[in-house]
Amino acid sequence: MNHITYPEMRQELIEYLQGLADPQYQRRVWVDQLLEDGVQHDEFDYAVHFLFDDTALASDPHSTIGWILKDASEADTVTAVVASIEAVFAKHGTKLSDAEYIELPEWHSVVATAATAVACIAAQ
Known part of the structure; x- marks a missing residue:
């Protein structure tokens, strides 16, 4: 699929992933x-x-294909990013500062999955 209904939201996603x-x-x-x-x-x-909160990317990324994402491979990489963030929240909660989050050992998974997602999504 080459047509994206919301290219500005796709760009915003890429910027957050970066x-x-x-x-x-x-x-x-x-x-x-x-x-x-x-x-x-x-x-x-x-x-x-x-x-x-603002998109269905965390709850159902496949439903955003054609809207924000181009295909299932992109949706799968977003799923991995969300899962890594959820793992951090499950273990450490949602009240830490950014400085505290980025020092956690689990944060490395967030960085790695986001890098994979950027490579997949920004390359298309």
Whole structure:
């Protein structure tokens, strides 16, 4: 499928995934608040809200094919990212600071699954 109904939401997803895949960005922007060009504010919570609250990407990513995602492989990579975030929340809760989350051993899975998702989604 080549047509996406909401290309701006797809771009927003890619940007959130890029942030989740980049530990240096997380430290620099989320924790140290050293904002980059065009970024007024960013934090882990923004990616969580986009995935879990603002879209069906966390609950049913396959339903977003044609809307935000192009195919099942993209949906599967988003599923992996969501699962890694949910594993962090299940073990450590949802009240930690960004600085605390990115230091957790389980955070490495979030970074890795997000990097895989970026490679899949941004490449198409």
